[in-house]
Amino acid sequence: MPSNRSRTAPHPASTPRGGATRERLLRAAIELLEEGGYAAAAVAAITTRSDVAAGALYRHFPSKEELFVEVFRTAAEQELAALYEASIKQGSVSEKLDAVVRKFTSSALNKPRLAWALGYEPVDPLVDAERLIYRQTYRERLADLLRIGIANGELPAQDADLSAAALIGAISEALVSPLSPVGEGVEVEELVDSLSRFCRQAVGASPE
Amino acid sequence: MPSNRSRTAPHPASTPRGGATRERLLRAAIELLEEGGYAAAAVAAITTRSDVAAGALYRHFPSKEELFVEVFRTAAEQELAALYEASIKQGSVSEKLDAVVRKFTSSALNKPRLAWALGYEPVDPLVDAERLIYRQTYRERLADLLRIGIANGELPAQDADLSAAALIGAISEALVSPLSPVGEGVEVEELVDSLSRFCRQAVGASPE
DNA sequence: GCGCAATGTGAATCGCGATTCACTATGCTG
DNA sequence: CAGCATAGTGAATCGCGATTCACATTGCGC
Numbered sequence: 104m105p106s107n108r109s110r111t112a113p114h115p116a117s118t119p120r121g122g123a124t125r126e127r128l129l130r131a132a133i134e135l136l137e138e139g140g141y142a143a144a145a146v147a148a149i150t151t152r153s154d155v156a157a158g159a160l161y162r163h164f165p166s167k168e169e170l171f172v173e174v175f176r177t178a179a180e181q182e183l184a185a186l187y188e189a190s191i192k193q194g195s196v197s198e199k200l201d202a203v204v205r206k207f208t209s210s211a212l213n214k215p216r217l218a219w220a221l222g223y224e225p226v227d228p229l230v231d232a233e234r235l236i237y238r239q240t241y242r243e244r245l246a247d248l249l250r251i252g253i254a255n256g257e258l259p260a261q262d263a264d265l266s267a268a269a270l271i272g273a274i275s276e277a278l279v280s281p282l283s284p285v286g287e288g289v290e291v292e293e294l295v296d297s298l299s300r301f302c303r304q305a306v307g308a309s310p311e
Numbered sequence: 312m313p314s315n316r317s318r319t320a321p322h323p324a325s326t327p328r329g330g331a332t333r334e335r336l337l338r339a340a341i342e343l344l345e346e347g348g349y350a351a352a353a354v355a356a357i358t359t360r361s362d363v364a365a366g367a368l369y370r371h372f373p374s375k376e377e378l379f380v381e382v383f384r385t386a387a388e389q390e391l392a393a394l395y396e397a398s399i400k401q402g403s404v405s406e407k408l409d410a411v412v413r414k415f416t417s418s419a420l421n422k423p424r425l426a427w428a429l430g431y432e433p434v435d436p437l438v439d440a441e442r443l444i445y446r447q448t449y450r451e452r453l454a455d456l457l458r459i460g461i462a463n464g465e466l467p468a469q470d471a472d473l474s475a476a477a478l479i480g481a482i483s484e485a486l487v488s489p490l491s492p493v494g495e496g497v498e499v500e501e502l503v504d505s506l507s508r509f510c511r512q513a514v515g516a517s518p519e
Numbered sequence: 520g521c522g523c524a525a526t527g528t529g530a531a532t533c534g535c536g537a538t539t540c541a542c543t544a545t546g547c548t549g
Numbered sequence: 550c551a552g553c554a555t556a557g558t559g560a561a562t563c564g565c566g567a568t569t570c571a572c573a574t575t576g577c578g579c
Contacts, residue, residue: 155528156528157528157530158528162525265502268484270481272485275480276484277477297469297470300469301477304512353535353536363556364558366559367558368538370555374537521578523576528573529570530571531570534566536564537562544557545554545555547555549550549551
């Protein structure tokens with residue numbers, strides 16, 4: 104189908120300026136989330152940062168909500184991919200858990216506000232639904248990892264779903280609380296070590 | 312000072328109707344938080360439920376925000392009192408921890424939305440500040456409890472502050488997640504048992 | 520070189536919730 | 550009683566952010 108397609112596909116692309124505005128909008132939204140949470144990510148702010156007028160947003164998304172659904176979905180995919188990566192490496196469940204904690208931790212520490220916004224901050228219903236799916240998925244994957252450990256005797260018997268949820272909660276809280284006064288603490292490494300130890304002990308993984 | 316006090320104290324009380332409107336407003340606010348979170352607790356909703364007009368709220372509070380500061384403060388005091396009670400009973404740290412988990416849990420399970428709103432839902436700055444104090448206090452008290460255990464050898468050495476934060480996170484997440492589809496699960500008892508076990512294991516308390 | 524679709528503009532509009540305010544009612548105190 | 554402070558009313562107002570829309574501009578296919 105080279106030349107002829109009656110009623111050709113809309114139009115490939117053709118922006119007067121440089122990059123795709125759509126991408127700039129998404130990027131701006133993420134940046135604003137990083138800086139000031141959902142409250143800072145107003146339409147005006149997003150479009151201003153993208154060097155377009157407010158109306159332009161609606162040429163690319165049916166609503167602000169839908170834009171954020173995409174932001175959340177993208178972020179969730181990245182997190183889940185990272186979790187997957189961490190979970191296939193190495194052998195021992197304890198090591199995998201350690202890797203997961205570090206992965207999870209490093210992104211959260213790099214961008215605390217973003218992590219908070221993506222994970223906890225209540226937003227519009229549509230976005231919330233998206234987040235619920237992500238959380239559930241993350242929990243399930245983590246529970247799978249635990250189940251493997253339980254099955255092969257590395258971990259004691261336990262409710263894997265509950266443990267997974269509790270781990271996520273423990274990590275989030277431990278990271279969010281001490282870091283709220285934005286100042287990047289000094290003992291980040293130490294914190295992560297302690298946290299990793301805590302998590303492994305919590306599920307009964309053999310030490311070290 | 313029986314009869315005379317030039318410029319007597321303002322005025323004791325005198326409502327045309329029954330109870331103190333102020334109390335009704337606070338109560339209504341809590342009920343609405345329980346039912347639909349902060350979003351449902353609009354001034355109009357609060358005043359309607361209290362059988363007064365919107366303006367009446369401003370006879371008792373300088374702003375909606377201040378009303379909620381009071382709501383949060385009261386709730387926080389109750390929680391902290393409960394924590395204190397649980398922590399002075401019995402002897403072993405493991406038992407105390409168990410008591411704390413159950414106390415914390417039962418209130419959260421009774422009113423999940425309220426727990427969420429009080430603990431996590433972002434609100435106005437003033438209220439948020441209040442919550443921050445509460446969280447910090449709760450964490451410190453819990454950390455104190457852990458430190459006692461560490462000191463007398465019941466718990467292994469660890470970062471008590473981090474463990475306290477992680478415990479709170481674990482409990483919150485474990486309770487909130489599986490209960491989001493409001494339906495009261497069947498195995499509440501089981502859940503609490505598992506959670507208590509998880510927490511005690513997480514801090515390295517001797518089993519049982 | 521025309522026409523049309525995509526894209527962008529930005530002021531006006533909408534919606535919604537908090538807050539105000541002029542007025543009324545109540546009941547104490549002197 | 551008169552005076553006055555407390556309480557309450559509820560429509561009007563304010564503020565603020567999302568969304569719309571009538572009007573450019575651009576660039577490709579014909």
